Amino acid sequence: MSAVATSRYVAEYGALAPTLPGQSLPWLQQLRRDALTKFSANGFPSPREEEWRYTNVSAIEKRLFTPALKQSSGQVDADWLKAQQLDDAWSVVLVNGHFSTEYSQLDSLPDGVTVISMADALVETQDFATLLETHLGHAVNNAEHNLVAFNTAWFSDGVFVHVPAKQVLTKPIQLLHIVTEADAMATTRNVIMVDELAEAQVIETFVGLDNAYLTAAVTEVFVGQNAHLTLTKMQIESEKAYHFGGTYAKQSKDARFTHHNFAFGGLLARCDIHTDLDQASECELNGLYLGVKRQHIDNHTRINHLKPHAISREMYKGVLDDRAKGVFQGRVIVAEDAQKTDSQMNNRNLLLSDDAEADTKPQLEIYADDVKCGHGVTVGQLDEKSIFYLQSRSVDEETARNMLTFAFANEMVDKIKIKSLHDKVLEQVLARFPQEGVEKDWL
Missing domain, CATH: 1.10.10 (Arc Repressor Mutant, subunit A)
Structure with a gap:
């Protein structure tokens, strides 16, 4: 089945490619060609791969999702849209994978702060294109796994956010991803840059109408020296939808990165959060996944301690009911040079049904000898003693x-x-x- 599905997507790619952004940029065209070659050779990820052993994406392979063209992105009900947008936030709206100037609200952005469509950033000015050449594909590459390669080859738009040095944003930026069409494929690529001594909060929200569709979104994050970025993801896709969302961060010296991940929607959802820590940088990864009915929610985290004196904290919780399945694979890697690392990882799972399932796999890979690292995992039901106490x-x-x-x-x-x-x-x-x-x- 995988080979058939792969060939179908590859066959469609030739007609789609001329409509994708960045046709005049040789570096981007090479990046896309490399991604297409990798995807063509290996297809969608398989449970035979260690990092996908608990998640089978064959359901995605059984149907051909179609990229939505920009001109056919369709209308969004105004009241429904308003209910999805956050109060007191700059709002970027992407409909079926395309940036919508009609629905976005970016008035009064501070001078020097850039929030722009990825498609426009690739062609609008040489400065933007140069920045993207040195960043797009540098926090994550096609070798990561084939859904990253798939996104790189097929991405139709996205958002480029650049917060210059010493700029402190007073309110968050919301990236609101909406899918309105059945069998649509929304492929977006975002790049977020927060330069030295700057501070920002970005919120990614994924929603959709009650249809079967595919979201494949990759966000690359770069946090400059002594900068602080808080990135929150709220995934509440249709219960018929398929979702892959990857966040890949690179932190400079003394940088702080906080990520909150709330995974509630989708029939099958996979979320990657990976970050590379430089000297004395800090990261905090928090997550909550709620599964009901037959949902399958997979969270994969990786924290790479590359330099000394960095600190990481990770706490993920899952609540699973009915026949839902939750997966947590957390990996902390401490490089040989990363002495004085301080890292803690915890995963807690609550099963509300005898048919619910939690698969958890914490991993520590430590190559330095002067570190403080630990992890803890629990899977269980409600404490009967606590219930009795309340009764x-x-x-x-x-x-x-x-x-x-x-x-x-x-x-x-x-x-x-x-x-x-x-x-x-x-x-x-x-x-x-x-x-x-x-x-x-x-x-």
Whole structure:
């Protein structure tokens, strides 16, 4: 099946290629050709590959998703769109993989801050094209795995964000990815650069109408010396949709990178978060995944400690009900030169059904001898003693279970400091599990 699906996509590529951005840039055309060659040779990732052993993407291979043309991106209901946009944030809207100037709201961006369509950035000025030549494909390359190669070859648009040195943004930038068409393929490539001593918050939101479609999005992040970027991803795709989203970061000396990952939607969803740490840099990776019905949600993280004195903290939690399956593969690599590394990784999973499944694989690869590293993993059900305690305080059993479930998830929600985003994430948590006996004000 894989060879058939691969050949179908490759056969369609010849007609699609002239419509893709960056046709006048030799370096980008070479990058795309290399990606197409890799994808043609190996197809979609297979469970035979170690980093995909828990996730089978054959369902994606069984149908041919079609890239949406820019001119046919369609209309979006205004009220529905407003409900997806965050208050007090600059909003970039991408519809079916294409930047929409009609729906985006970028008024009053500070001077020197760039938020522009990737397609426009590749052709608008030589300065933008030069920046992208030295960054696009440099935080992650086609060798990572074939869905990255697929994105590199097929990406139709995306967003280029550049925050210059010493600039501190007073409100976040939301990248709102919307898919409206059935069987559409939304392939976007984003590059986010936060230069020396700058600070920014970026929020990626993935939503769609109740259709089957494919999202394949890659975001490359570059955090300059003494800069700080907080990047939040909220994935609430259609329950019929397929999602791959990769975030790949490079941190300079003393840089700080915080990533919050909320994976709630999609029939099959995979999220990669990888970061490379330089000397004395810090990263914090937080995640919450909620699975119901027959959802399959896979989170793959990798933290590369490359230089001394860097600090990393990682906490991922999963709540799984019905026949849902959650996957966490976390890997911390400490290079030989990365002495004085301080790294902690934790994964906690709560199973609400006997048929739910959690597969977790934490890994530490340590090549230095003066480090402080650790990891912890749990998979289990609600604590019966805690339920009994609440019942002894006149709380009925169902309410007790609901309270404990929400308390477990809410630890991750409370890490969000942007109120409008916090409220939207909390709303999604409340929508996915029984609410009887639980008041929103409590949380």
